Amino acid sequence: MIACEFASPTLIAGDGRSRRRSSPAKPPMLSFDHQQKPYFSPPATPISFSPFAAAPPSPSSSPADLPAMYSSTLPSPPSPPVSSSRISTWSSPPPFPATAPPSMASASTPKKTFRLIHNDTFTLWNADIGSANLDLNLYGSHPFYMDLRSSPPGTTHGVLLLNSNGMDINYSGSHITYKVIGGVLDFYFFAGPSPLLVMEQYTDLIGRPAPMPYWSFGFHQCHFGYKNVGDLESVITGYAKAGIPLEVMWTDSDYMDASKDFTLDPVNFPQENMTKFVNQLHENGQRYVMIIDPGISINKSYQTFLRGLEADAFLKRNEVNYRGSVWPGDVYFPDFWNPKATTFWSEEIEIFRKKIPVDGLWIDMNEISNFIDPLPQNQLDDPPYKINNAGVQRPLNNKTVPASSIHYGNLTEYDVHNLYGFLESKATHDALVKDTGKRAFVLSRSTFVGSGKYAAHWTGDNAATWNDLAYSIPTMLSFGLFGIPMVGADICGFSRGTNEELCRRWIQLGAFYPFARDHSDKYSTRQELYLWDSVAQSARKALGLRYRLLPYFYTLMYEAHSQGSPIARPLFFSFPDDTETYGISTQFLIGEGVMVSPVLSPGAVSVNAYFPKGKWFNLFNYSLVVNASFGRYVPLDAPEDTINVHVKGGHVLVMQEAGMSTMAGSQSGFQLLVALDDNGKAEGKVFVDDGEVVEMGGEDLSQWSLVRFSAGVEGGELKLKSKVINGTYASDKKIRVKNVVVLGLKHESAVNGGLKSINGVNVTDNCVGFGVAEIDGLSLMLGEPFELMVTMAALNV
Numbered sequence: 001m002i003a004c005e006f007a008s009p010t011l012i013a014g015d016g017r018s019r020r021r022s023s024p025a026k027p028p029m030l031s032f033d034h035q036q037k038p039y040f041s042p043p044a045t046p047i048s049f050s051p052f053a054a055a056p057p058s059p060s061s062s063p064a065d066l067p068a069m070y071s072s073t074l075p076s077p078p079s080p081p082v083s084s085s086r087i088s089t090w091s092s093p094p095p096f097p098a099t100a101p102p103s104m105a106s107a108s109t110p111k112k113t114f115r116l117i118h119n120d121t122f123t124l125w126n127a128d129i130g131s132a133n134l135d136l137n138l139y140g141s142h143p144f145y146m147d148l149r150s151s152p153p154g155t156t157h158g159v160l161l162l163n164s165n166g167m168d169i170n171y172s173g174s175h176i177t178y179k180v181i182g183g184v185l186d187f188y189f190f191a192g193p194s195p196l197l198v199m200e201q202y203t204d205l206i207g208r209p210a211p212m213p214y215w216s217f218g219f220h221q222c223h224f225g226y227k228n229v230g231d232l233e234s235v236i237t238g239y240a241k242a243g244i245p246l247e248v249m250w251t252d253s254d255y256m257d258a259s260k261d262f263t264l265d266p267v268n269f270p271q272e273n274m275t276k277f278v279n280q281l282h283e284n285g286q287r288y289v290m291i292i293d294p295g296i297s298i299n300k301s302y303q304t305f306l307r308g309l310e311a312d313a314f315l316k317r318n319e320v321n322y323r324g325s326v327w328p329g330d331v332y333f334p335d336f337w338n339p340k341a342t343t344f345w346s347e348e349i350e351i352f353r354k355k356i357p358v359d360g361l362w363i364d365m366n367e368i369s370n371f372i373d374p375l376p377q378n379q380l381d382d383p384p385y386k387i388n389n390a391g392v393q394r395p396l397n398n399k400t401v402p403a404s405s406i407h408y409g410n411l412t413e414y415d416v417h418n419l420y421g422f423l424e425s426k427a428t429h430d431a432l433v434k435d436t437g438k439r440a441f442v443l444s445r446s447t448f449v450g451s452g453k454y455a456a457h458w459t460g461d462n463a464a465t466w467n468d469l470a471y472s473i474p475t476m477l478s479f480g481l482f483g484i485p486m487v488g489a490d491i492c493g494f495s496r497g498t499n500e501e502l503c504r505r506w507i508q509l510g511a512f513y514p515f516a517r518d519h520s521d522k523y524s525t526r527q528e529l530y531l532w533d534s535v536a537q538s539a540r541k542a543l544g545l546r547y548r549l550l551p552y553f554y555t556l557m558y559e560a561h562s563q564g565s566p567i568a569r570p571l572f573f574s575f576p577d578d579t580e581t582y583g584i585s586t587q588f589l590i591g592e593g594v595m596v597s598p599v600l601s602p603g604a605v606s607v608n609a610y611f612p613k614g615k616w617f618n619l620f621n622y623s624l625v626v627n628a629s630f631g632r633y634v635p636l637d638a639p640e641d642t643i644n645v646h647v648k649g650g651h652v653l654v655m656q657e658a659g660m661s662t663m664a665g666s667q668s669g670f671q672l673l674v675a676l677d678d679n680g681k682a683e684g685k686v687f688v689d690d691g692e693v694v695e696m697g698g699e700d701l702s703q704w705s706l707v708r709f710s711a712g713v714e715g716g717e718l719k720l721k722s723k724v725i726n727g728t729y730a731s732d733k734k735i736r737v738k739n740v741v742v743l744g745l746k747h748e749s750a751v752n753g754g755l756k757s758i759n760g761v762n763v764t765d766n767c768v769g770f771g772v773a774e775i776d777g778l779s780l781m782l783g784e785p786f787e788l789m790v791t792m793a794a795l796n797v
Helices: 195-206 229-242 271-283 303-311 339-355 413-436 466-481 500-510 533-548 550-563 579-583 662-666 728-732
Strands: 010-013 016-018 048-050 070-073 088-091 120-124 144-150 153-161 167-171 176-180 187-190 219-221 248-251 287-292 324-326 329-332 360-363 442-444 456-458 516-518 588-590 594-597 606-611 614-618 625-628 632-637 644-648 651-655 670-675 682-689 704-714 717-726 736-743 751-755 772-775 787-792
Touching: 144 195, 144 579, 153 195, 187 195, 195 550, 229 248, 229 271, 229 533, 271 287, 303 339, 339 413, 360 413, 413 442, 466 500, 466 588, 500 516, 500 533, 533 550, 533 662, 550 588, 550 651, 550 662, 550 682, 594 606, 606 644, 625 632, 644 651, 644 670, 651 704, 670 682, 670 704, 682 728, 704 728, 772 787
Parallel strands: 010 187, 070 088, 219 248, 219 516, 248 287, 287 360, 360 442, 442 456, 651 682, 670 736
Antiparallel strands: 010 016, 048 070, 088 176, 120 167, 144 153, 153 187, 167 176, 324 329, 588 594, 594 644, 606 632, 614 625, 614 644, 651 670, 682 704, 704 717, 717 787, 736 772, 751 787
16 A cells, blocks of 8 residues: 655746645745646656655654655666665666766755765754864755756756755765655756756745845954953954954854843943944944844743743743753743744844844854753654764754754654754844844854745854865855855854964955855954954955945845846856866856956965956956956966956946945946957946845835946947936936946057047046056936947957
């Protein structure tokens, strides 16, 4: 007798969905639309599933409903089932292409490369394990990978197993094997056929990334160990004196009274002083973010605890609140499956923000981290198949809450463990939106499929080593694939104490993370960027370029929110036909055409960077051009204060002035940087709004603008024109283009005859430098279409 019935996996592409799924249903919070038309029909030979014993569990199953075993296999040839109980094994059919470079499985697992390598194994069981540890399950679980084929070049698809249970995943070089200890075999295939289309299809299913506030793209500073309010004020002063932009000041749990959430240390961080400090930040155009942990201290004099008890908001075991232990000592954990718990959490945030008007929240320890190892009570706590937890088959209960804990709706922790950080992110995001009426900024350590819809992410507790510097790139790129584009690593390293050279090179790279924050622990050397002259010089230079590129970064945020595109991308996203890009993990793209090539080893003053075919212009020195007639490696000088950042010909970048805050630079008008390709053409766009309206590009057209730009050479003239998709906001705010710089000209007499009349206003040009023309004195309304024509003596086309 067959106890369960499995259908063919979901296939996703085009403009609709087919979701013929196995039963029982997935967790209720992942409420995807199942009503749209199929993308295409299943293949003639579908995947076959061979059930054994009972049906697989669902989040609503009781422990008695767990299966003895079930297995699913693909034909030609089928993979033999695993014989242990409570495990499902599924393997893809050979041959799996050797050219596949996906990042997959546990997103928090730091790897040496972005590309999968033979015998890679990933364990999915969210755990508080520092990201300085390679190849272990860490904070998040994302059972998704992208397969990029070399024949035909660039053909791409993605695969998601939507399952929140613990699992091991192995890549053998010829196939991928999943060993899952429960839940539903709910596979989704994303047909692409390009990397960007896979991302659009994937995030259409799991949720588009949340829009981040404009201010969050500035530079952030944190340290675990700030002593008092005076210490915070001295950091603000230090950055200002050094001329290094600082947008957001953070505090770790130092501010708390005995490590209790939603409290202030009355001696070192008293409310009066903290309120004055935060108000001063806001007057400076700066922001403030604080940490909170899920564990609520068990303390009858603690009002948050008492309100949580009254709301019956906490996780249960054996029908009583489960008692764990973290920083404040004994704690209860909010059960974010429970609507009462999300209401409780939202109200606590509202009460606290009346004391301290924080601009964002940092949610940590939400795997859930627990300082004790709960004893097992049944097979949920100690299942027969041991996933490779912590690399040593550590028991599921170690350093977390017990798997036999029960959430609201009779959901076992065994089934939904990996979803806790996701649900806390959603609750925190929604609470901030409700309380502020503005776009929320939430930074979460633990993540799951769809977390990007609510939160940003940092890569966790890394170390101040050159390896950690290098590994931050493939980890960052992985999160882009997982639909969490706002991501970065702790700049200069969190633990083990940094040094001047490492910190100097790290800020050069970190300045181009989507999320750029310096953070360290209390046992490490203080590492604010102004403490070394050479680091300060590198910070001014690298962050100066970042701040000039903020309109570009923000437009990429709009693309991420509307289409699911990563902000930081592997090179193969823009060059899928170039198979050499498939294995590159030491360089990356910002958007389609800005390439970052950092120094990743001590003592180096050059870097061997790969350049795909095209013209590449150095963004620190426009006269330095790499003209690659085919993809090739090029040795580049990289003095100690310099990182190589290039824009590919064919792109128009919208830039602002480099100011000490994100908004200061944008108020003086935009510059258009036109980098011509070999055909004398370039395209680009810009999205603008107030930087914090909840809906990014929403139905209210008065709240945003989108403008596209195109440039080309026709009959000896360079024509640059704009196409206004929606100009309302830009016109209302009188946002202007003040100058244009054109790259790709042949010689210094490239501009001849000046600038023609634009809308009846005559302006003159300033011609500068080899291969560069700068046209100043403009006052073009961004919200109105314009066409600019320049007579050119010669172009390198």
